[in-house]
Amino acid sequence: MSLLGAFLIGVVAGLRTFTAPAAVSWAAYLGWLPLDGTPLAFLGHPITPYVFTILALLEFVGDQLPSTPSRKVPMQFGARLLSGAFSGAAIGFAGGSWLVGLIGGVAGAIVGTLGGHEVRRRLALAFGRDLPAALIEDAVAVLGAFLIVKGLL
Secondary structure, rough: OOHHHHHHHHHHHHOOOOHHHHHHHHHHHHHHEEEEOOOOOOOOOHHHHHHHHHHHHHHHHHOOOOOOOOOOOHHHHHHHHHHEEEEHHHHHHOOOOHHHHHHHHHHHHHHHHHHHHHHHHHHHHOOOOHHHHHHHHHHHHHHHHHHHHHOOO
16 A cells, blocks of 8 residues: 555645645554654654644635635645655555655655646636635545545545
8 A cells, every 4th residue: 555545645735735744644643554663653643633634724724715826836836745755755654665655645746736736727617616626626635635544545
């Protein structure tokens, strides 16, 4: 599951930057993702999942604001790559190779960022407005992240 899980959590990071680290942090805290003894063990600390969850919720709100820049601008794109790398590495540590996880997470973040942008654009055109498309993207990111860290994808 290491490479596929890392790639898929990277896709989630491409959709929503903070949803991926929130998911891996909850997974570590709940014991689904064994990170004890790794440099990312702090993800399992009782406070960490709450911090990432708050950041993810703020991102969901911020995503709806008209002033929010495109996910494809360098700052936004870079943040998604870092989130994918970080979250993928966490899955990689649990699977035995953090480097494979990191690479898979970055690759997934690229796909999630560019593919998510295009899918959302098309959905917004079909709906005639962006909000329904954004909410669908939120739901896909959250549900996908849960299924990935639970080991169901």
